[in-house]
Amino acid sequence: MQTPRSVHQHWTSRFTFIMATVGAAVGLGNFWRFPYQAGENGGGAFVIIYIGVVIFVAIPLVMGELLIGRRGQLSAVGSAREVAKSEGSGSYWAIIGWIGMIASFLVLTFYSVIAGWVMAYIPKAVMPGAFSGGADEVGAIFGALLSNPTELIAWHTAFMVITILIVMQGLHKGIERAANILMPAFFVMLLFTVYYATSAGDSGAALQYLLFNPRWDQVGVGVVMDAIGQAFFSVGVATAIIITYGAYLNRDAHLARSSFVISFADTGVAILAGLAIFPLVFAHGLDTNAGPGLLFVTLPLAFSDLPLAQVFGTVFFTLAFFAALTSSIALLEIVVSWAEERRGMNRARATIALGGLAWLIGLFQALSFNVMDGTLPEGFLPGVADRNFFGLVDFITANIMLPLGGILVAVFVGWVVSRETAVEEFGFSGLGFRLWRLLVRFVIPIVVGLVLVLNTAQNGFGINLLG
Numbered sequence: 001m002q003t004p005r006s007v008h009q010h011w012t013s014r015f016t017f018i019m020a021t022v023g024a025a026v027g028l029g030n031f032w033r034f035p036y037q038a039g040e041n042g043g044g045a046f047v048i049i050y051i052g053v054v055i056f057v058a059i060p061l062v063m064g065e066l067l068i069g070r071r072g073q074l075s076a077v078g079s080a081r082e083v084a085k086s087e088g089s090g091s092y093w094a095i096i097g098w099i100g101m102i103a104s105f106l107v108l109t110f111y112s113v114i115a116g117w118v119m120a121y122i123p124k125a126v127m128p129g130a131f132s133g134g135a136d137e138v139g140a141i142f143g144a145l146l147s148n149p150t151e152l153i154a155w156h157t158a159f160m161v162i163t164i165l166i167v168m169q170g171l172h173k174g175i176e177r178a179a180n181i182l183m184p185a186f187f188v189m190l191l192f193t194v195y196y197a198t199s200a201g202d203s204g205a206a207l208q209y210l211l212f213n214p215r216w217d218q219v220g221v222g223v224v225m226d227a228i229g230q231a232f233f234s235v236g237v238a239t240a241i242i243i244t245y246g247a248y249l250n251r252d253a254h255l256a257r258s259s260f261v262i263s264f265a266d267t268g269v270a271i272l273a274g275l276a277i278f279p280l281v282f283a284h285g286l287d288t289n290a291g292p293g294l295l296f297v298t299l300p301l302a303f304s305d306l307p308l309a310q311v312f313g314t315v316f317f318t319l320a321f322f323a324a325l326t327s328s329i330a331l332l333e334i335v336v337s338w339a340e341e342r343r344g345m346n347r348a349r350a351t352i353a354l355g356g357l358a359w360l361i362g363l364f365q366a367l368s369f370n371v372m373d374g375t376l377p378e379g380f381l382p383g384v385a386d387r388n389f390f391g392l393v394d395f396i397t398a399n400i401m402l403p404l405g406g407i408l409v410a411v412f413v414g415w416v417v418s419r420e421t422a423v424e425e426f427g428f429s430g431l432g433f434r435l436w437r438l439l440v441r442f443v444i445p446i447v448v449g450l451v452l453v454l455n456t457a458q459n460g461f462g463i464n465l466l467g
Contacts, residue, residue: 008073008337009171011248018261020179020330024241025266026186027327028114029234031320032295034270035277037230039288041223044214047271049227054267057228057448058235060439061406062242062259064413067425068096069246070255075338076101076240079247080412089416096408100240101334103401105354106393107239108331109361112163113390115324116155116366117296118317120145125313131300135286138301142293146369156366157359163328164355167336168348171248175329182322189319190269193276193312200306201279209288210274221454228451229398235266238405241330244337255426256436269323276316280306295320332358365390403452407445414441 011017038046071086072079077097084093124130124141131138145151166174198206232238242262246255277295280302281288287298303312332355339350364372368390387395413422414437422437423429 008248008341010250012172012176014253014258016176016180017245017249017253018258019183020175020326021236021242021245021258021262022265023179023183023186023323023326024245024330025234025236025262025327026269027234027323028111028118028320029230029327030266030270030273031323032114033230033233035274036289036294037226038210038274039294041226042215042218043209043288044211045216045219046214046223046227047210047274048214049219049224050231050270051267053227053231054235054263056439057406057444058231058237059259059263060436060444061237061409062235062263063256063426063436064409064417064440065237065242066246066249066255066259067413067417067422068409069243070249070251070253071421071425072243073247075247075341076243076334077338078341079243083421084412084416087416087418087421093412093416096405096412097240097243097338099401099405099408100238100243101338103397103405104239104241104331104334105358106361106397106401107233108328108358110365110390110393111324111328111331112159112358112362113152113156113365115159115321115328116152117145118320118324119159120151120155121296121300121317122314122321125300125317126310128310129304131304131309131313135297135301138304139293139297141300142296145296149367149370152366152369153363156362159324159328160355160359160362162325163332164351166325166329167332167355168351170347175333178329179326182326186319186322186326189315189322190272190276193316193319194272196308196312197276197279197303201281201283201302203275203279205282206275206278209278209282210271221451225399225403225451225454228403228448232402232406233398234270235263236330238402238409239331240334244334245330247337256428256432365393400452403448407448407452410440410444410448414445 011020034050038050068079068083069076072082074082075097077094080097081091081094085091131141166178168174169177197203236242277299278288281294281298284302286302288294299316300313303309303316306312332351335354336347336350339345339354340347343350345353368388372389419437423433426433426436
């Protein structure tokens with residue numbers, strides 16, 4: 001096949017591509033979602049299921065998405081459409097790109113709000129004794145932030161402005177430069193926080209909790225679905241990030257090797273994030289099942305009385321901010337890439353317009369915690385009437401759109417993309433290729449589809465297919 005002429009630039013090096021893509025994958029999903037998901041869903045049992053999902057679901061799908069992106073050389077929507085046409089199929093397969101792009105855009109609208117919380121905690125951590133009170137006092141700090149619409153909107157705005165300014169600069173001057181600066185600094189700070197937490201806290205209890213004492217009695221369909229949603233959210237599967245960044249790849253990049261590096265780096269960071277949090281939680285006898293408050297209430301309470309508390313707190317929240325920023329850059333780049341290609345908009349105009357729209361929708365997310373607090377109207381949608389607008393968008397993207405998009409990607413690369421095309425892109429055709437093809441053709445669609453249906457029926461979202 002002769003690939004279409006790309007309208008986009010290419011990565012200057014494979015290292016830069018890895019840094020940018022790992023940066024896109026490593027985000028608040030590792031720091032915000034993973035620790036509290038593990039805490040709520042059986043500790044080590046959830047981690048084992050999560051790692052299994054990464055190996056047998058996420059990595060094969062990342063390989064497939066990189067194939068689509070590099071083969072298509074266009075935006076996520078354009079690449080899916082072009083690859084489908086080249087394989088003699090219909091342009092309706094562009095839905096893969098549409099689902100991922102819309103899901104990512106919606107994620108960005110609430111992601112920016114959460115990143116704003118992280119930014120708000122950096123100056124708080126710098127202040128001596130900011131978190132030195134008891135649980136009620138520290139919880140009140142977080143509660144005061146959520147109840148203050150002006151402050152939430154200000155931090156949400158600041159984060160979106162930073163993201164827009166970087167994406168406006170383009171691939172080389174913006175995205176690559178940010179990745180080359182932020183990611184090395186990120187890994188240095190991550191290792192520091194893990195070393196400090198394991199030295200000052202109860203690392204043995206944390207390892208038992210995360211890895212060596214799985215609570216299988218707490219595992220059900222919902223836990224498996226949470227693990228799939230977390231893996232998709234964290235690694236970036238079905239978000240169109242991988243397809244978009246794959247379109248900027250040169251022909252010499254090894255897609256399978258890159259997929260393993262991206263997925264395992266993300267998984268490693270998630271586990272390390274747990275080791276930066278849970279040793280302190282256990283050392284202070286705090287609640288591991290604290291939801292999102294684990295990051296903003298439990299952890300500050302844990303390190304408040306430690307030596308170098310200000311340094312540790314500042315580094316930790318700066319670390320989380322860097323992780324959020326590299327991911328938000330990718331989330332915005334997806335739609336900007338499409339707007340440049342399909343709408344003929346220049347990058348600056350596309351970035352400002354689409355970033356501004358994400359900011360506007362994000363206002364409703366921020367206000368969900370204060371002036372628009374409360375649940376959605378009863379009967380709004382079965383199974384989600386107990387959620388606010390923020391929770392609704394989070395649930396639909398992580399639990400519905402991303403798994404559905406993953407199923408479609410698997411079917412597309414497994415059944416529509418020819419064996420010859422896949423072998424040409426991957427550069428190998430032995431046992432590893434046959435295993436990949438088995439997973440994307442049969443295992444992933446069946447397993448993810450079954451769990452999605454069961455979870456849908458269990459939550460009452462849509463039609464109860466089980467009667």
